[in-house]
Amino acid sequence: MAQRKNVSVFVTPRNSLDLLPLTRLVPEAPALDTKSAHLYLLSAPFAVLGGLSPREKEVAKVVPLHQRYFRRQAGLTNRWQFSFSPSCDLLGIAQANKAVRVGLNETLMRIMSVDAPVSLNTERKTWKEISDLRAESKGLLVQYPTTKPKLRNRLFSQQGPPHERLFSYTQKVTEGLEPDVTLECLGFQWDLHRMYLFKSQVLANLLASAVLDHGMHYTDNRTVKETRCYKRRLLAGRDNKKLSERKQKIPKVTLVLDIDNPDVTRFAFAAALKNLYNSQMEVNEEDVLEILATASELQFPSLFQKCAQVMRSSISPANVCSYYSAGCKYKQPSLISDCERWIEVNLVIQLGSQIHLRKLPLELLQKMLRSSRLFTFSEFHLWKITLCWVFLQQNPKIQIIPSYDTVRTYFSSLPKICSFLEKEIGQRYIAIFQSLRLHGITSSKHLEELWQINFLPLPWLTRILSYHYYALEYGGDMAFQRDFNTQAVRFGLVLTQEPRYHAEIISIYGFFFEIKAMRHEASAYSFYMQRVKHTDPIISFFTAECSPVSLKKEREVQYEIKAQCQIDGKWEEFTTGRLTQKFGVKKPSCKSKVLKMYVPPVPIYVTFSLLFPSSLA
Structure with a gap:
Protein backbone atom coordinates (compact mmCIF):
# COMPACT_ATOMS: atom_id res chain seq x y z
CA MET A 1 0.00 0.00 0.00
CA ALA A 2 1.30 3.43 -0.86
CA GLN A 3 1.72 5.87 1.96
CA ARG A 4 1.32 9.61 2.03
CA LYS A 5 4.05 11.74 3.53
CA ASN A 6 3.59 15.18 4.99
CA VAL A 7 5.94 17.70 3.40
CA SER A 8 6.49 21.20 4.65
CA VAL A 9 5.71 24.00 2.24
CA PHE A 10 7.98 26.99 1.81
CA VAL A 11 6.07 30.01 0.63
CA THR A 12 7.05 33.58 0.21
CA PRO A 13 4.64 36.12 1.73
CA ARG A 14 1.85 36.98 -0.70
CA ASN A 15 -1.59 38.43 -0.72
CA SER A 16 -4.15 36.10 0.85
CA LEU A 17 -6.39 36.40 -2.19
CA ASP A 18 -3.60 35.11 -4.41
CA LEU A 19 -2.78 32.07 -2.34
CA LEU A 20 -4.67 28.82 -2.27
CA PRO A 21 -2.74 25.56 -1.76
CA LEU A 22 -3.30 22.75 -4.18
CA THR A 23 -3.06 19.73 -1.93
CA ARG A 24 -3.68 17.12 -4.63
CA LEU A 25 -0.60 17.79 -6.80
CA VAL A 26 2.48 15.62 -6.33
CA PRO A 27 5.26 14.86 -8.83
CA GLU A 28 5.25 11.61 -10.68
CA ALA A 29 7.88 8.98 -10.14
CA PRO A 30 8.87 5.88 -12.08
CA ALA A 31 6.66 2.89 -11.32
CA LEU A 32 7.73 -0.59 -10.38
CA ASP A 33 5.50 -3.10 -12.14
CA THR A 34 5.19 -5.64 -9.37
CA LYS A 35 1.51 -6.35 -9.84
CA SER A 36 -0.79 -7.01 -12.75
CA ALA A 37 -2.07 -4.17 -14.90
CA HIS A 38 -5.72 -4.69 -14.01
CA LEU A 39 -4.95 -3.90 -10.37
CA TYR A 40 -3.63 -0.51 -11.43
CA LEU A 41 -6.77 0.10 -13.48
CA LEU A 42 -9.16 -0.74 -10.66
CA SER A 43 -7.15 1.12 -8.04
CA ALA A 44 -6.68 4.25 -10.15
CA PRO A 45 -9.68 6.22 -8.79
CA PHE A 46 -8.74 5.57 -5.20
CA ALA A 47 -5.06 6.30 -5.79
CA VAL A 48 -5.88 9.61 -7.42
CA LEU A 49 -8.11 10.61 -4.53
CA GLY A 50 -5.32 9.69 -2.17
CA GLY A 51 -2.97 12.09 -3.94
CA LEU A 52 -1.01 9.42 -5.85
CA SER A 53 -1.17 8.36 -9.46
CA PRO A 54 -1.61 4.66 -10.27
CA ARG A 55 2.04 4.34 -11.28
CA GLU A 56 3.18 5.73 -7.93
CA LYS A 57 1.27 3.07 -5.99
CA GLU A 58 4.07 0.54 -5.94
CA VAL A 59 7.06 2.80 -5.29
CA ALA A 60 9.51 0.89 -3.12
CA LYS A 61 10.85 3.97 -1.45
CA VAL A 62 9.14 7.31 -1.15
CA VAL A 63 10.74 9.72 -3.56
CA PRO A 64 11.55 13.10 -1.97
CA LEU A 65 8.90 15.59 -2.97
CA HIS A 66 9.74 18.95 -4.41
CA GLN A 67 8.39 22.24 -3.20
CA ARG A 68 4.68 22.56 -3.88
CA TYR A 69 3.28 25.39 -5.91
CA PHE A 70 0.38 27.72 -5.50
CA ARG A 71 -2.19 28.81 -8.03
CA ARG A 72 -2.96 32.42 -8.79
CA GLN A 73 -6.24 34.10 -9.55
CA ALA A 74 -6.51 35.21 -13.17
CA GLY A 75 -8.58 38.37 -13.53
CA LEU A 76 -12.06 38.93 -12.11
CA THR A 77 -13.54 35.71 -13.53
CA ASN A 78 -12.41 33.70 -10.49
CA ARG A 79 -10.54 31.32 -12.77
CA TRP A 80 -7.16 29.91 -11.88
CA GLN A 81 -4.12 29.23 -13.98
CA PHE A 82 -0.78 27.57 -13.36
CA SER A 83 2.65 28.70 -14.42
CA PHE A 84 3.67 25.04 -14.70
CA SER A 85 2.24 21.80 -16.01
CA PRO A 86 0.48 19.91 -13.19
CA SER A 87 1.62 16.36 -12.55
CA CYS A 88 -1.91 14.99 -12.35
CA ASP A 89 -5.18 15.40 -14.20
CA LEU A 90 -7.71 17.61 -12.41
CA LEU A 91 -10.52 16.23 -14.54
CA GLY A 92 -9.38 12.74 -13.65
CA ILE A 93 -9.59 13.58 -9.96
CA ALA A 94 -13.22 14.64 -10.39
CA GLN A 95 -14.03 11.51 -12.35
CA ALA A 96 -12.28 9.33 -9.79
CA ASN A 97 -14.30 10.96 -7.01
CA LYS A 98 -17.47 10.21 -8.95
CA ALA A 99 -16.36 6.62 -9.52
CA VAL A 100 -15.81 6.18 -5.78
CA ARG A 101 -19.28 7.47 -4.97
CA VAL A 102 -21.03 5.33 -7.58
CA GLY A 103 -19.18 2.12 -6.86
CA LEU A 104 -19.18 -1.07 -8.90
CA ASN A 105 -22.41 -2.91 -9.64
CA GLU A 106 -22.78 -6.51 -10.79
CA THR A 107 -22.52 -5.59 -14.46
CA LEU A 108 -19.24 -3.71 -14.05
CA MET A 109 -17.82 -6.50 -11.91
CA ARG A 110 -18.13 -8.89 -14.88
CA ILE A 111 -16.44 -6.61 -17.41
CA MET A 112 -13.06 -7.83 -18.66
CA SER A 113 -10.76 -5.67 -20.80
CA VAL A 114 -7.15 -5.63 -21.94
CA ASP A 115 -6.10 -3.82 -18.79
CA ALA A 116 -8.23 -6.06 -16.58
CA PRO A 117 -8.13 -9.60 -18.04
CA VAL A 118 -9.64 -11.09 -14.85
CA SER A 119 -13.20 -10.20 -13.89
CA LEU A 120 -13.62 -8.48 -10.56
CA ASN A 121 -16.33 -10.90 -9.56
CA THR A 122 -13.80 -13.75 -9.38
CA GLU A 123 -11.00 -11.78 -7.80
CA ARG A 124 -12.08 -11.12 -4.21
CA LYS A 125 -8.58 -10.58 -2.90
CA THR A 126 -7.93 -7.79 -5.36
CA TRP A 127 -11.20 -6.13 -4.36
CA LYS A 128 -10.21 -6.33 -0.72
CA GLU A 129 -6.86 -4.68 -1.42
CA ILE A 130 -8.59 -1.92 -3.35
CA SER A 131 -11.11 -1.42 -0.57
CA ASP A 132 -8.29 -1.16 1.95
CA LEU A 133 -6.71 1.51 -0.23
CA ARG A 134 -10.01 3.33 -0.42
CA ALA A 135 -10.37 3.19 3.36
CA GLU A 136 -6.86 4.58 3.75
CA SER A 137 -7.45 7.45 1.32
CA LYS A 138 -10.99 8.31 2.41
CA GLY A 139 -10.87 7.44 6.11
CA LEU A 140 -14.31 5.78 5.96
CA LEU A 141 -15.55 2.36 6.95
CA VAL A 142 -15.58 0.02 3.94
CA GLN A 143 -18.02 -2.85 3.56
CA TYR A 144 -16.99 -5.62 1.22
CA PRO A 145 -19.57 -6.77 -1.34
CA THR A 146 -21.58 -9.85 -0.51
CA THR A 147 -24.22 -11.80 -2.33
CA LYS A 148 -26.94 -10.90 0.17
CA PRO A 149 -28.74 -7.57 -0.36
CA LYS A 150 -28.06 -4.98 2.29
CA LEU A 151 -30.37 -2.45 3.82
CA ARG A 152 -29.99 1.15 2.81
CA ASN A 153 -28.32 2.95 5.70
CA ARG A 154 -27.32 6.55 5.82
CA LEU A 155 -23.76 7.35 6.84
CA PHE A 156 -23.08 9.90 9.57
CA SER A 157 -19.37 10.28 8.97
CA GLN A 158 -19.48 14.03 9.49
CA GLN A 159 -22.41 14.54 11.82
CA GLY A 160 -22.05 11.52 14.09
CA PRO A 161 -24.21 8.45 14.75
CA LYS A 306 -47.69 13.34 7.91
CA CYS A 307 -45.70 10.78 5.93
CA ALA A 308 -48.77 9.87 3.89
CA GLN A 309 -49.40 13.56 3.21
CA VAL A 310 -45.81 14.11 2.03
CA MET A 311 -46.04 11.08 -0.24
CA ARG A 312 -49.28 12.22 -1.84
CA SER A 313 -47.81 15.63 -2.62
CA SER A 314 -44.48 14.37 -4.00
CA ILE A 315 -45.43 11.64 -6.46
CA SER A 316 -42.93 11.33 -9.32
CA PRO A 317 -41.77 8.63 -11.77
CA ALA A 318 -39.00 7.59 -9.37
CA ASN A 319 -41.27 6.88 -6.39
CA VAL A 320 -44.81 6.29 -7.65
CA CYS A 321 -44.42 2.50 -7.68
CA SER A 322 -42.87 2.34 -4.21
CA TYR A 323 -45.52 4.72 -2.87
CA TYR A 324 -48.24 2.53 -4.36
CA SER A 325 -46.74 -0.58 -2.74
CA ALA A 326 -46.53 1.23 0.59
CA GLY A 327 -50.16 2.31 0.29
CA CYS A 328 -51.21 -1.28 -0.30
CA LYS A 329 -49.03 -2.57 2.55
CA TYR A 330 -50.31 -0.08 5.14
CA LYS A 331 -53.87 0.09 3.72
CA GLN A 332 -53.96 3.76 2.73
CA PRO A 333 -56.72 4.09 0.11
CA SER A 334 -56.13 7.81 -0.45
CA LEU A 335 -52.45 7.21 -1.26
CA ILE A 336 -53.36 4.32 -3.56
CA SER A 337 -55.92 6.40 -5.47
CA ASP A 338 -53.49 9.32 -5.84
CA CYS A 339 -50.81 7.03 -7.26
CA GLU A 340 -53.26 5.43 -9.66
CA ARG A 341 -54.54 8.83 -10.76
CA TRP A 342 -51.00 10.02 -11.39
CA ILE A 343 -50.19 6.94 -13.48
CA GLU A 344 -53.36 7.34 -15.52
CA VAL A 345 -52.18 10.73 -16.72
CA ASN A 346 -48.39 10.25 -16.80
CA LEU A 347 -47.90 6.65 -17.90
CA VAL A 348 -47.18 7.69 -21.49
CA ILE A 349 -45.71 11.12 -20.85
CA GLN A 350 -43.28 10.49 -17.99
CA LEU A 351 -43.16 6.95 -16.61
CA GLY A 352 -42.99 5.25 -20.01
CA SER A 353 -39.72 6.98 -20.89
CA GLN A 354 -37.83 6.17 -17.67
CA ILE A 355 -36.25 3.04 -16.23
CA HIS A 356 -38.65 3.21 -13.27
CA LEU A 357 -41.25 1.65 -15.59
CA ARG A 358 -39.76 -1.70 -14.58
CA LYS A 359 -41.08 -1.35 -11.01
CA LEU A 360 -44.71 -1.07 -12.15
CA PRO A 361 -46.60 -4.15 -10.86
CA LEU A 362 -48.34 -6.30 -13.43
CA GLU A 363 -51.76 -6.00 -11.79
CA LEU A 364 -51.46 -2.21 -11.62
CA LEU A 365 -50.41 -1.93 -15.26
CA GLN A 366 -53.37 -4.04 -16.34
CA LYS A 367 -55.73 -1.89 -14.27
CA MET A 368 -54.33 1.31 -15.78
CA LEU A 369 -54.65 0.02 -19.35
CA ARG A 370 -58.33 -0.68 -18.74
CA SER A 371 -59.01 2.71 -17.18
CA SER A 372 -61.24 5.10 -19.11
CA ARG A 373 -59.23 8.07 -17.80
CA LEU A 374 -55.89 6.83 -19.15
CA PHE A 375 -54.17 9.48 -21.27
CA THR A 376 -52.28 8.53 -24.41
CA PHE A 377 -51.29 10.16 -27.68
CA SER A 378 -52.48 7.10 -29.60
CA GLU A 379 -53.12 3.40 -29.09
CA PHE A 380 -49.74 2.63 -30.65
CA HIS A 381 -48.00 4.55 -27.84
CA LEU A 382 -49.57 2.23 -25.29
CA TRP A 383 -48.42 -0.75 -27.33
CA LYS A 384 -44.81 0.50 -27.30
CA ILE A 385 -44.81 1.18 -23.56
CA THR A 386 -46.33 -2.21 -22.73
CA LEU A 387 -43.83 -3.96 -24.97
CA CYS A 388 -40.98 -2.05 -23.30
CA TRP A 389 -42.31 -3.05 -19.87
CA VAL A 390 -42.20 -6.74 -20.87
CA PHE A 391 -38.65 -6.25 -22.17
CA LEU A 392 -37.58 -4.80 -18.81
CA GLN A 393 -39.16 -7.71 -16.96
CA GLN A 394 -37.21 -10.16 -19.11
CA ASN A 395 -33.96 -8.21 -18.73
CA PRO A 396 -33.81 -7.06 -15.09
CA LYS A 397 -30.15 -6.01 -15.29
CA ILE A 398 -30.79 -3.28 -17.86
CA GLN A 399 -30.09 0.08 -16.22
CA ILE A 400 -31.12 2.43 -19.06
CA ILE A 401 -34.52 2.63 -20.72
CA PRO A 402 -34.12 1.06 -24.20
CA SER A 403 -35.33 2.57 -27.43
CA TYR A 404 -38.28 1.07 -29.25
CA ASP A 405 -36.00 -0.18 -32.03
CA THR A 406 -33.93 -2.06 -29.46
CA VAL A 407 -37.02 -3.69 -27.97
CA ARG A 408 -38.37 -4.59 -31.38
CA THR A 409 -35.02 -6.08 -32.43
CA TYR A 410 -34.86 -8.15 -29.25
CA PHE A 411 -38.23 -9.82 -29.73
CA SER A 412 -37.68 -10.22 -33.47
CA SER A 413 -34.44 -12.11 -32.79
CA LEU A 414 -36.14 -14.78 -30.69
CA PRO A 415 -36.78 -18.21 -32.23
CA LYS A 416 -39.67 -18.22 -34.70
CA ILE A 417 -41.17 -21.47 -33.48
CA CYS A 418 -44.13 -19.62 -32.01
CA SER A 419 -44.99 -16.11 -30.86
CA PHE A 420 -43.70 -14.78 -27.57
CA LEU A 421 -47.11 -14.77 -25.85
CA GLU A 422 -47.62 -18.42 -26.77
CA LYS A 423 -44.42 -19.43 -25.00
CA GLU A 424 -44.37 -20.39 -21.34
CA ILE A 425 -42.53 -17.22 -20.28
CA GLY A 426 -45.00 -15.03 -22.14
CA GLN A 427 -48.32 -16.49 -21.04
CA ARG A 428 -48.37 -14.43 -17.85
CA TYR A 429 -48.50 -11.26 -19.98
CA ILE A 430 -51.51 -12.25 -22.10
CA ALA A 431 -54.02 -10.42 -19.90
CA ILE A 432 -52.07 -7.16 -20.27
CA PHE A 433 -52.15 -7.21 -24.07
CA GLN A 434 -55.80 -8.21 -24.03
CA SER A 435 -56.40 -4.90 -22.22
CA LEU A 436 -54.89 -2.93 -25.13
CA ARG A 437 -57.13 -1.58 -27.88
CA LEU A 438 -55.08 -3.11 -30.68
CA HIS A 439 -57.86 -2.46 -33.19
CA GLY A 440 -57.02 1.24 -32.77
CA ILE A 441 -53.65 0.72 -34.49
CA THR A 442 -54.62 1.51 -38.08
CA SER A 443 -51.38 2.74 -39.67
CA SER A 444 -50.04 0.34 -42.29
CA LYS A 445 -46.47 0.87 -41.04
CA HIS A 446 -47.41 0.02 -37.47
CA LEU A 447 -49.40 -3.02 -38.54
CA GLU A 448 -46.41 -4.29 -40.47
CA GLU A 449 -44.28 -3.96 -37.33
CA LEU A 450 -46.82 -5.99 -35.34
CA TRP A 451 -46.55 -8.72 -37.95
CA GLN A 452 -42.74 -8.80 -38.11
CA ILE A 453 -42.01 -8.66 -34.39
CA ASN A 454 -43.42 -12.17 -33.79
CA PHE A 455 -44.87 -11.20 -30.43
CA LEU A 456 -48.66 -11.57 -30.79
CA PRO A 457 -50.27 -14.91 -31.64
CA LEU A 458 -51.28 -15.37 -35.26
CA PRO A 459 -55.04 -15.52 -34.47
CA TRP A 460 -54.76 -12.10 -32.81
CA LEU A 461 -53.13 -10.56 -35.87
CA THR A 462 -55.65 -12.18 -38.19
CA ARG A 463 -58.53 -10.81 -36.15
CA ILE A 464 -57.07 -7.26 -36.14
CA LEU A 465 -56.56 -7.28 -39.91
CA SER A 466 -60.06 -8.67 -40.49
CA TYR A 467 -61.53 -5.80 -38.42
CA HIS A 468 -59.70 -3.28 -40.57
CA TYR A 469 -60.71 -4.99 -43.79
CA TYR A 470 -64.38 -5.00 -42.79
CA ALA A 471 -64.27 -1.32 -41.74
CA LEU A 472 -62.69 -0.24 -45.02
CA GLU A 473 -65.11 -2.38 -47.00
CA TYR A 474 -68.18 -0.83 -45.33
CA GLY A 475 -67.21 2.83 -45.23
CA GLY A 476 -65.55 2.89 -41.82
CA ASP A 477 -68.16 0.93 -39.88
CA MET A 478 -66.64 -0.53 -36.68
CA ALA A 479 -69.23 -3.27 -36.38
CA PHE A 480 -67.19 -5.38 -33.94
CA GLN A 481 -66.54 -2.52 -31.51
CA ARG A 482 -69.73 -1.45 -29.79
CA ASP A 483 -68.68 -0.58 -26.23
CA PHE A 484 -67.59 3.05 -26.33
CA ASN A 485 -65.95 3.06 -22.87
CA THR A 486 -63.60 0.16 -23.60
CA GLN A 487 -63.26 0.13 -27.41
CA ALA A 488 -63.20 3.75 -28.61
CA VAL A 489 -59.99 4.79 -30.38
CA ARG A 490 -58.10 7.48 -28.42
CA PHE A 491 -55.91 10.38 -29.52
CA GLY A 492 -54.33 12.92 -27.19
CA LEU A 493 -52.82 16.40 -26.96
CA VAL A 494 -50.94 18.16 -24.17
CA LEU A 495 -51.41 21.91 -23.91
CA THR A 496 -48.86 23.75 -21.80
CA GLN A 497 -48.43 27.46 -21.17
CA GLU A 498 -46.49 27.84 -24.42
CA PRO A 499 -47.41 27.45 -27.23
CA ARG A 500 -51.00 28.52 -26.89
CA TYR A 501 -52.19 26.58 -29.92
CA HIS A 502 -51.82 22.88 -30.69
CA ALA A 503 -53.35 20.93 -33.58
CA GLU A 504 -52.77 17.54 -35.18
CA ILE A 505 -54.20 15.57 -38.10
CA ILE A 506 -55.49 12.07 -37.36
CA SER A 507 -56.64 9.48 -39.86
CA ILE A 508 -58.91 6.55 -39.28
CA TYR A 509 -60.41 4.36 -42.03
CA GLY A 510 -60.07 7.02 -44.72
CA PHE A 511 -61.51 9.92 -42.71
CA PHE A 512 -59.28 12.82 -41.66
CA PHE A 513 -59.89 14.92 -38.56
CA GLU A 514 -58.01 17.86 -37.11
CA ILE A 515 -57.96 17.92 -33.30
CA LYS A 516 -57.32 21.35 -31.79
CA ALA A 517 -56.48 22.82 -28.39
CA MET A 518 -56.25 26.58 -27.85
CA ARG A 519 -55.62 28.99 -25.00
CA HIS A 520 -57.39 32.31 -25.54
CA GLU A 521 -56.60 34.20 -22.36
CA ALA A 522 -54.73 33.57 -19.15
CA SER A 523 -57.28 31.02 -17.99
CA ALA A 524 -59.64 30.37 -20.96
CA TYR A 525 -59.23 27.21 -23.05
CA SER A 526 -61.22 25.55 -25.84
CA PHE A 527 -60.92 22.11 -27.44
CA TYR A 528 -62.68 20.66 -30.47
CA MET A 529 -62.17 18.63 -33.63
CA GLN A 530 -63.29 19.06 -37.22
CA ARG A 531 -63.34 16.91 -40.33
CA VAL A 532 -60.86 17.75 -43.09
CA LYS A 533 -61.08 16.82 -46.77
CA HIS A 534 -58.37 14.58 -48.12
CA THR A 535 -57.45 17.30 -50.63
CA ASP A 536 -56.93 19.93 -47.93
CA PRO A 537 -53.37 21.35 -48.06
CA ILE A 538 -53.13 20.98 -44.29
CA ILE A 539 -52.70 17.22 -44.81
CA SER A 540 -49.13 16.29 -45.53
CA PHE A 541 -48.23 14.40 -48.67
CA PHE A 542 -46.90 11.45 -46.68
CA THR A 543 -50.13 11.13 -44.68
CA ALA A 544 -52.30 11.35 -47.77
CA GLU A 545 -50.16 8.86 -49.68
CA CYS A 546 -49.96 6.20 -46.95
CA SER A 547 -53.57 6.43 -45.74
CA PRO A 548 -56.75 5.21 -47.37
CA VAL A 549 -59.23 7.85 -48.50
CA SER A 550 -63.00 7.76 -48.08
CA LEU A 551 -65.15 9.80 -50.48
CA LYS A 552 -68.26 9.67 -48.29
CA LYS A 553 -69.68 13.12 -47.70
CA GLU A 554 -71.00 12.27 -44.24
CA ARG A 555 -69.80 9.98 -41.49
CA GLU A 556 -71.65 9.31 -38.25
CA VAL A 557 -69.24 9.43 -35.31
CA GLN A 558 -69.57 8.84 -31.60
CA TYR A 559 -67.01 10.97 -29.80
CA GLU A 560 -66.03 12.42 -26.46
CA ILE A 561 -63.60 15.23 -25.64
CA LYS A 562 -62.06 14.99 -22.17
CA ALA A 563 -59.60 17.39 -20.52
CA GLN A 564 -57.68 16.66 -17.29
CA CYS A 565 -55.51 18.99 -15.22
CA GLN A 566 -54.18 19.24 -11.68
CA ILE A 567 -55.33 22.25 -9.68
CA ASP A 568 -54.03 22.77 -6.13
CA GLY A 569 -52.86 19.18 -5.95
CA LYS A 570 -56.21 17.73 -7.02
CA TRP A 571 -57.00 16.30 -10.43
CA GLU A 572 -59.97 17.89 -12.20
CA GLU A 573 -61.78 16.46 -15.20
CA PHE A 574 -63.85 18.29 -17.84
CA THR A 575 -65.75 16.45 -20.57
CA THR A 576 -68.35 16.94 -23.26
CA GLY A 577 -69.85 13.56 -22.52
CA ARG A 578 -70.52 11.00 -25.22
CA LEU A 579 -71.98 12.66 -28.32
CA THR A 580 -73.12 11.40 -31.71
CA GLN A 581 -72.79 13.61 -34.79
CA LYS A 582 -72.71 13.29 -38.57
CA PHE A 583 -69.56 14.98 -39.78
CA GLY A 584 -69.59 16.53 -43.23
CA VAL A 585 -66.83 18.23 -45.16
CA LYS A 586 -68.29 21.75 -44.98
CA LYS A 587 -69.24 24.05 -42.15
CA PRO A 588 -71.02 23.86 -39.82
CA SER A 589 -71.35 20.07 -39.93
CA CYS A 590 -67.60 19.51 -40.08
CA LYS A 591 -66.98 20.91 -36.57
CA SER A 592 -67.67 19.15 -33.27
CA LYS A 593 -68.93 20.60 -30.05
CA VAL A 594 -66.42 22.89 -28.36
CA LEU A 595 -65.27 22.04 -24.84
CA LYS A 596 -64.60 25.26 -22.92
CA MET A 597 -62.94 25.54 -19.54
CA TYR A 598 -61.51 28.22 -17.28
CA VAL A 599 -58.58 27.03 -15.20
CA PRO A 600 -55.21 28.46 -14.11
CA PRO A 601 -52.30 28.12 -16.57
CA VAL A 602 -51.35 24.50 -15.88
CA PRO A 603 -50.60 21.57 -18.23
CA ILE A 604 -53.84 20.19 -19.66
CA TYR A 605 -54.14 16.66 -21.02
CA VAL A 606 -56.83 16.38 -23.69
CA THR A 607 -58.17 13.06 -24.99
CA PHE A 608 -60.33 12.67 -28.12
CA SER A 609 -62.18 9.32 -28.21
CA LEU A 610 -63.82 8.22 -31.48
CA LEU A 611 -65.98 5.29 -32.53
CA PHE A 612 -67.66 4.77 -35.90
CA PRO A 613 -71.00 3.00 -35.32
CA SER A 614 -72.35 0.65 -37.91
CA SER A 615 -74.46 2.42 -40.55
CA LEU A 616 -76.38 -0.78 -41.28
CA ALA A 617 -78.06 -0.60 -37.88
Missing part, protein backbone atom coordinates in the same frame (compact mmCIF):
# COMPACT_ATOMS: atom_id res chain seq x y z
CA PRO A 162 -27.99 8.96 14.79
CA HIS A 163 -28.43 8.36 18.52
CA GLU A 164 -25.84 11.03 19.33
CA ARG A 165 -27.50 13.51 16.99
CA LEU A 166 -30.85 12.76 18.61
CA PHE A 167 -29.38 13.32 22.07
CA SER A 168 -28.02 16.72 21.02
CA TYR A 169 -31.41 17.71 19.65
CA THR A 170 -33.34 16.59 22.74
CA GLN A 171 -30.97 18.54 24.97
CA LYS A 172 -31.74 21.70 23.01
CA VAL A 173 -35.48 21.12 23.17
CA THR A 174 -35.54 20.29 26.89
CA GLU A 175 -32.88 22.89 27.77
CA GLY A 176 -30.48 20.33 29.21
CA LEU A 177 -33.02 18.21 31.06
CA GLU A 178 -31.54 14.89 32.21
CA PRO A 179 -32.95 11.89 30.24
CA ASP A 180 -34.92 9.46 32.38
CA VAL A 181 -35.58 6.71 29.80
CA THR A 182 -33.11 4.57 27.86
CA LEU A 183 -34.54 2.82 24.80
CA GLU A 184 -32.54 -0.12 23.43
CA CYS A 185 -33.39 -0.65 19.78
CA LEU A 186 -31.55 -1.33 16.50
CA GLY A 187 -28.26 -1.79 18.33
CA PHE A 188 -28.27 1.69 19.90
CA GLN A 189 -29.26 3.11 23.26
CA TRP A 190 -31.50 6.13 22.78
CA ASP A 191 -31.73 8.58 25.69
CA LEU A 192 -35.26 9.96 25.93
CA HIS A 193 -37.64 11.73 28.27
CA ARG A 194 -40.74 9.88 29.40
CA MET A 195 -43.09 12.83 29.15
CA TYR A 196 -42.62 12.87 25.33
CA LEU A 197 -43.21 9.16 24.74
CA PHE A 198 -47.00 9.28 24.91
CA LYS A 199 -47.36 10.19 21.21
CA SER A 200 -46.33 6.62 20.43
CA GLN A 201 -48.66 3.92 21.68
CA VAL A 202 -45.92 1.28 21.60
CA LEU A 203 -43.48 3.38 23.64
CA ALA A 204 -46.22 4.41 26.04
CA ASN A 205 -47.12 0.76 26.68
CA LEU A 206 -43.47 -0.16 27.18
CA LEU A 207 -43.05 2.70 29.62
CA ALA A 208 -46.16 1.71 31.57
CA SER A 209 -44.93 -1.88 31.84
CA ALA A 210 -41.49 -0.74 32.99
CA VAL A 211 -42.98 1.60 35.59
CA LEU A 212 -45.13 -1.21 36.99
CA ASP A 213 -42.12 -3.51 37.13
CA HIS A 214 -40.31 -0.90 39.25
CA GLY A 215 -43.23 -0.78 41.67
CA MET A 216 -44.32 2.71 40.67
CA HIS A 217 -48.10 2.35 40.64
CA TYR A 218 -49.80 5.50 39.44
CA THR A 219 -53.34 4.29 39.85
CA ASP A 220 -54.13 6.79 42.58
CA ASN A 221 -55.92 9.86 41.18
CA ARG A 222 -53.80 12.19 43.24
CA THR A 223 -50.61 10.69 41.90
CA VAL A 224 -51.91 10.95 38.35
CA LYS A 225 -52.78 14.59 38.94
CA GLU A 226 -49.32 15.30 40.36
CA THR A 227 -47.73 13.57 37.37
CA ARG A 228 -49.70 15.73 34.96
CA CYS A 229 -48.73 18.85 36.86
CA TYR A 230 -45.11 17.71 36.74
CA LYS A 231 -45.30 17.28 32.98
CA ARG A 232 -47.06 20.62 32.52
CA ARG A 233 -44.45 22.43 34.56
CA LEU A 234 -41.64 20.74 32.68
CA LEU A 235 -43.11 21.84 29.36
CA ALA A 236 -43.56 25.35 30.66
CA GLY A 237 -39.88 25.44 31.61
CA ARG A 238 -40.46 26.48 35.21
CA ASP A 239 -37.55 26.08 37.59
CA ASN A 240 -38.06 25.46 41.27
CA LYS A 241 -36.54 23.32 43.96
CA LYS A 242 -39.57 21.05 44.45
CA LEU A 243 -39.61 20.16 40.79
CA SER A 244 -35.92 19.22 40.73
CA GLU A 245 -36.29 17.23 43.94
CA ARG A 246 -39.23 15.29 42.53
CA LYS A 247 -37.33 14.61 39.33
CA GLN A 248 -34.43 13.13 41.25
CA LYS A 249 -36.78 10.70 43.00
CA ILE A 250 -38.02 9.23 39.67
CA PRO A 251 -35.67 6.37 38.72
CA LYS A 252 -34.36 5.97 35.19
CA VAL A 253 -35.94 3.06 33.33
CA THR A 254 -34.67 1.00 30.39
CA LEU A 255 -36.99 -0.05 27.58
CA VAL A 256 -36.19 -2.79 25.05
CA LEU A 257 -37.89 -2.72 21.64
CA ASP A 258 -37.32 -5.37 18.95
CA ILE A 259 -38.08 -4.33 15.36
CA ASP A 260 -37.76 -6.92 12.59
CA ASN A 261 -39.04 -4.72 9.75
CA PRO A 262 -36.22 -4.35 7.17
CA ASP A 263 -37.66 -1.01 6.03
CA VAL A 264 -36.89 0.58 9.42
CA THR A 265 -33.41 2.12 9.41
CA ARG A 266 -31.53 3.78 12.22
CA PHE A 267 -31.79 7.15 10.57
CA ALA A 268 -35.56 6.80 10.12
CA PHE A 269 -35.89 5.63 13.73
CA ALA A 270 -33.97 8.69 14.91
CA ALA A 271 -36.20 10.93 12.80
CA ALA A 272 -39.31 9.36 14.33
CA LEU A 273 -38.00 9.83 17.88
CA LYS A 274 -37.10 13.40 17.03
CA ASN A 275 -40.72 14.09 16.07
CA LEU A 276 -41.79 12.97 19.55
CA TYR A 277 -40.38 16.29 20.74
CA ASN A 278 -41.94 18.39 17.95
CA SER A 279 -45.36 19.97 17.92
CA GLN A 280 -45.28 20.02 14.10
CA MET A 281 -44.20 16.85 12.35
CA GLU A 282 -41.10 17.14 10.13
CA VAL A 283 -40.54 14.52 7.42
CA ASN A 284 -37.84 14.47 4.76
CA GLU A 285 -39.12 13.38 1.35
CA GLU A 286 -35.96 11.37 0.70
CA ASP A 287 -36.57 9.08 3.69
CA VAL A 288 -40.35 9.18 3.85
CA LEU A 289 -40.79 5.44 3.16
CA GLU A 290 -38.47 4.44 6.00
CA ILE A 291 -40.06 6.95 8.37
CA LEU A 292 -43.52 5.68 7.40
CA ALA A 293 -42.46 2.12 8.28
CA THR A 294 -41.03 3.37 11.59
CA ALA A 295 -44.21 5.28 12.42
CA SER A 296 -46.21 2.15 11.73
CA GLU A 297 -44.00 0.07 14.04
CA LEU A 298 -44.16 2.68 16.82
CA GLN A 299 -47.90 3.29 16.28
CA PHE A 300 -47.24 7.01 15.89
CA PRO A 301 -50.49 8.27 14.24
CA SER A 302 -49.59 11.93 13.68
CA LEU A 303 -46.24 11.06 12.12
CA PHE A 304 -47.83 8.34 9.99
CA GLN A 305 -50.39 10.76 8.57
